[in-house]
Amino acid sequence: MSDPLTPLFNDLRAKTLPQVQAPGTEAARRTVHRRATVRASVVAAVVIVGGGAFIVDQRNDYQNTIVPASSVSPSASGVAWTGRADKVEVAAALVPGASHADVMDAFDQDVGIEATEGRYRLRVGCSGPTALPFTILLNGAVDQQSSVDCTDPGEAREYELTMPRAGSVRILFSSVGQFDAYALKLTKI
Amino acid sequence: MPAADPPADFDAVYAAQYADLTVQLYAYFGDRQEAQDVVQEAFCRALRRWSKVSRYDDPVAWVRRVAWNLAVSRWRRSRTALSFLRRQRPQEPQVAGPDTVRIELVEALATLPAAQRRAVVLHYLGDLSVNEIAERENVAVGTVKSWLHRGRTALASQLQPEARRV
Numbered sequence: 001m002s003d004p005l006t007p008l009f010n011d012l013r014a015k016t017l018p019q020v021q022a023p024g025t026e027a028a029r030r031t032v033h034r035r036a037t038v039r040a041s042v043v044a045a046v047v048i049v050g051g052g053a054f055i056v057d058q059r060n061d062y063q064n065t066i067v068p069a070s071s072v073s074p075s076a077s078g079v080a081w082t083g084r085a086d087k088v089e090v091a092a093a094l095v096p097g098a099s100h101a102d103v104m105d106a107f108d109q110d111v112g113i114e115a116t117e118g119r120y121r122l123r124v125g126c127s128g129p130t131a132l133p134f135t136i137l138l139n140g141a142v143d144q145q146s147s148v149d150c151t152d153p154g155e156a157r158e159y160e161l162t163m164p165r166a167g168s169v170r171i172l173f174s175s176v177g178q179f180d181a182y183a184l185k186l187t188k189i
Numbered sequence: 190m191p192a193a194d195p196p197a198d199f200d201a202v203y204a205a206q207y208a209d210l211t212v213q214l215y216a217y218f219g220d221r222q223e224a225q226d227v228v229q230e231a232f233c234r235a236l237r238r239w240s241k242v243s244r245y246d247d248p249v250a251w252v253r254r255v256a257w258n259l260a261v262s263r264w265r266r267s268r269t270a271l272s273f274l275r276r277q278r279p280q281e282p283q284v285a286g287p288d289t290v291r292i293e294l295v296e297a298l299a300t301l302p303a304a305q306r307r308a309v310v311l312h313y314l315g316d317l318s319v320n321e322i323a324e325r326e327n328v329a330v331g332t333v334k335s336w337l338h339r340g341r342t343a344l345a346s347q348l349q350p351e352a353r354r355v
Contacts, residue, residue, distance in 0.1 A: 008294050011294075016215055019221065020208040022203070025236075108239070
């Protein structure tokens with residue numbers, strides 16, 4: 001004996017599916033990138049405020065007591081490991097017309113771009129405190145792995161890609177480059 | 190457990206699963222927009238960890254689990270809010286929606302206890318077996334069978350005329 005509920009649920013599925021409007025993967029990527037940028041900004045703000053409080057505290061200590069000289073490590077300044085404040089603009093300036101620009105957080109970032117069959121030039125610009133490794137995937141298959149040596153003034157590199165058929169180019173940035181700002185553009189050649 | 194296969198493509202998984210997951214959560218919530226929001230949020234969380242999630246044996250199962258967890262949390266919150274609003278506005282008129290079997294099924298589902306409803310939706314719309322639901326819910330297989338039996342009985346009694354029509 002067949003289950004009388006099965007056709008009801010099949011009907012529910014059949015009639016609801018056409019009404020579902022997916023916001024899309026680009027919307028998801030924008031959401032994730034926006035959240036990452038906000039988190040990176042919050043971390044930077046906390047570091048700056050913490051660094052400021054530390055300096056004020058040190059000054060007060062110097063005024064009130066005699067303390068032994070101490071060396072502040074570069075990482076405590078909050079600048080050496082987060083890079084310059086305008087790093088996103090620096091990275092974007094290295095890639096005119098960049099389609100994506102963001103700041104790396106403590107997790108990998110996945111940028112996907114639709115592409116038709118043909119040859120492309122990928123330009124990646126980066127400004128930040130450490131090298132930014134990434135993997136380029138064409139239609140889900142790894143094409144090449146590389147890295148941009150990020151510096152405060154910024155660096156850019158170009159890559160030639162060949163799409164065998166229409167699909168997607170994905171650039172998977174490694175979280176090793178946390179706090180780096182990157183910008184990229186894919187151009188058909 | 191990480192698999193040796195090439196990582197799954199996020200766009201492909203999204204395209205294949207978004208609508209199906211939304212239908213399941215619509216049946217659970219009774220609100221399509223809420224269901225769409227929850228599924229999109231689950232995919233955003235998956236995307237953030239995609240380099241890891243894509244290497245799982247079944248990335249879709251991860252997304253489904255997150256979506257359902259979000260759904261359950263939201264449903265609990267909205268149930269609390271709804272209960273408060275009902276106490277504040279006892280004379281609010283009941284407006285009848287479109288009279289279709291589909292709406293009645295969703296409304297009938299809403300009367301089931303949460304666990305029974307989840308089991309019924311996962312079974313009929315998620316196409317999960319009793320064993321898979323038991324594993325997902327972390328309960329015994331017999332418990333899931335009991336949920337499904339009670340759920341079916343309750344739905345059948347509410348939807349008898351519609352069940353005969355289809």
